[in-house]
Amino acid sequence: MKVKFAIALLVLWSNIGQSENLSPINKEIQTLREQVISLNRDLQILEQKLVYPSETKVAVYVSMTIGDYFELDAIELKIDGVTQTSFLYTDKQNQALRQGGIQRLFVGNIKRGMHDVTAVIRGKGVDNSEYIRAISGRFGKMKNALTLELKILDSSAVDQPVFNLVEF
Amino acid sequence: MNKSRISYHVLVILMMFTLVCCLHKIAYATELNSLARDFTLKSVDDDNIRLHELRGSVVVIKFLSHRCGSCVASLTELDQLYKKYKAQDFIVLGIQAPAPKVVLPASEPVEKANKNYNSNVVILETESATAIASNRVTEDIVGQLIASAKQGNTPPKHLSLAKVGFPILLDKNSEVQKVYRINDKPLMVLIDRFGYQRFLYQEQASAQRDSYQLKIESLLAQKVY
Numbered sequence: 001m002k003v004k005f006a007i008a009l010l011v012l013w014s015n016i017g018q019s020e021n022l023s024p025i026n027k028e029i030q031t032l033r034e035q036v037i038s039l040n041r042d043l044q045i046l047e048q049k050l051v052y053p054s055e056t057k058v059a060v061y062v063s064m065t066i067g068d069y070f071e072l073d074a075i076e077l078k079i080d081g082v083t084q085t086s087f088l089y090t091d092k093q094n095q096a097l098r099q100g101g102i103q104r105l106f107v108g109n110i111k112r113g114m115h116d117v118t119a120v121i122r123g124k125g126v127d128n129s130e131y132i133r134a135i136s137g138r139f140g141k142m143k144n145a146l147t148l149e150l151k152i153l154d155s156s157a158v159d160q161p162v163f164n165l166v167e168f
Numbered sequence: 169m170n171k172s173r174i175s176y177h178v179l180v181i182l183m184m185f186t187l188v189c190c191l192h193k194i195a196y197a198t199e200l201n202s203l204a205r206d207f208t209l210k211s212v213d214d215d216n217i218r219l220h221e222l223r224g225s226v227v228v229i230k231f232l233s234h235r236c237g238s239c240v241a242s243l244t245e246l247d248q249l250y251k252k253y254k255a256q257d258f259i260v261l262g263i264q265a266p267a268p269k270v271v272l273p274a275s276e277p278v279e280k281a282n283k284n285y286n287s288n289v290v291i292l293e294t295e296s297a298t299a300i301a302s303n304r305v306t307e308d309i310v311g312q313l314i315a316s317a318k319q320g321n322t323p324p325k326h327l328s329l330a331k332v333g334f335p336i337l338l339d340k341n342s343e344v345q346k347v348y349r350i351n352d353k354p355l356m357v358l359i360d361r362f363g364y365q366r367f368l369y370q371e372q373a374s375a376q377r378d379s380y381q382l383k384i385e386s387l388l389a390q391k392v393y
Binding site: 088 | 208209210215216217218221
C-alpha cells in the first residue's frame with residue numbers, strides 16, 4: 001500500500017516537473033509563430049511589389065453607396081478594348097458592398113501612357129428591370145500606381161443608379 | 169515444371185492487368201483532400217452561385233456533358249438524394265458544359281433537327297420551369313420538346329429530358345471545367361462541410377450509386393464545431 005502511494009507521488013511529481021519544463025518551450029513556440037506570421041506578411045508585401053511594381057501597377061476597386069436602386073449582377077472590365085476580368089456577384093457579395101465593403105476587382109500591369117478603361121455593368125433595377133451600362137474613362141498611367149474606383153451611387157433625383165469611374 | 173511456368177505466367181499477367189487498371193484509373197473513387205477551387209457561375213434561374221458560400225453544407229458537383237445521354241438516369245438518382253437530404257444542408261450543383269455552337273433556324277421542324285445531331289443532347293428543366301439546352305438547339309425547339317414531354321409524349325431518341333430540383337449552372341467559357349480538369353468526361357466531386365474535396369467519381373454504371381450514397385451519408389454525419 002505504502003509502495004503504491006509512493007509510486008503515485010513519484011508519477012505526480014514527474015508530471016509537475018514536466019509541465020514546468022514545458023512552459024518556456026510554449027513561450028518559445030509562441031515567439032516563433034509570431035515571427036513566422038510577420039515574415040509571411042513581409043513576404044506577401046514583397047511579392048506584391050515584385051509582381052505589380054508601382055511603375056506599371058493598375059488597380060480597380062468597386063464600391064456601392066446605399067444600393068437601393070440597383071442590384072449588381074456582373075461586371076466586365078476592359079482596358080484598351082481587351083477584357084481583363086469579369087466577376088459575378090452573389091447576394092452575399094451585394095450585401096457586403098451595400099454595407100460599405102470595397103472590392104478589389106482587378107490588379108494588373110499596364111504600360112505608361114494614356115489608356116481607355118471601360119466597365120460593363122449588368123444588374124437589376126428597382127422594378128427588376130435588366131440593366132446593362134457601360135462606363136468608360138481615359139486615364140494616364142504615370143510613375144505611380146494607377147488606382148481607379150468604380151462607384152455605384154443611388155440618385156434620388158432620378159430614382160436610378162449612377163455609375164462613376166474615377167481615380168482613387 | 170510446365171504447371172509452375174503456367175502459374176508464373178498467369179501471375180505476371182494478373183500483375184500487369186492490375187498495373188494497367190491503376191494507370192487508366194478505372195477505380196471508381198479517388199479520395200482528394202485539398203480545398204475545392206472556388207468559382208461563381210450563373211444558374212439557369214439567373215442566380216449567381218459561389219462555391220465557397222456553400223461552406224457548412226455537403227456539396228456534390230456533377231459535371232454534365234451534352235453528349236452523355238446516360239447521364240439522365242444518374243441525374244434522376246441524384247435528384248432523389250437531393251430531395252432526401254436537402255434538410256441536412258445537402259446541395260447538388262449541376263454544371264452544364266457548353267456545346268459547340270450549331271444553332272438551327274427556329275422554323276426548322278424538330279424531326280429534321282434531331283437528325284442533324286450525332287450525339288445525345290441533354291435537356292434539363294428545373295422546378296422553376298426554366299429550360300436550358302446545349303447550344304445545338306434553339307430555344308423554340310426546346311420549348312416545343314418540353315411542352316411535348318409535359319403532355320406525356322416520349323421525347324425523340326436523340327434527346328433526353330430530366331427534371332431536377334437542384335440548381336444547374338452554366339459554365340459558358342469552360343473555366344470551371346479547366347480548373348477541375350474535366351476532359352469531356354462526366355465527373356462528380358463530393359465536397360465536405362469544410363470545403364475540402366473528399367471523393368471523385370467518373371461516370372460509370374449506376375453500380376456506383378451505392379458507393380457514392382454511402383460517402384454522402386458519411387459526409388453528412390460529419391460534425392462542424
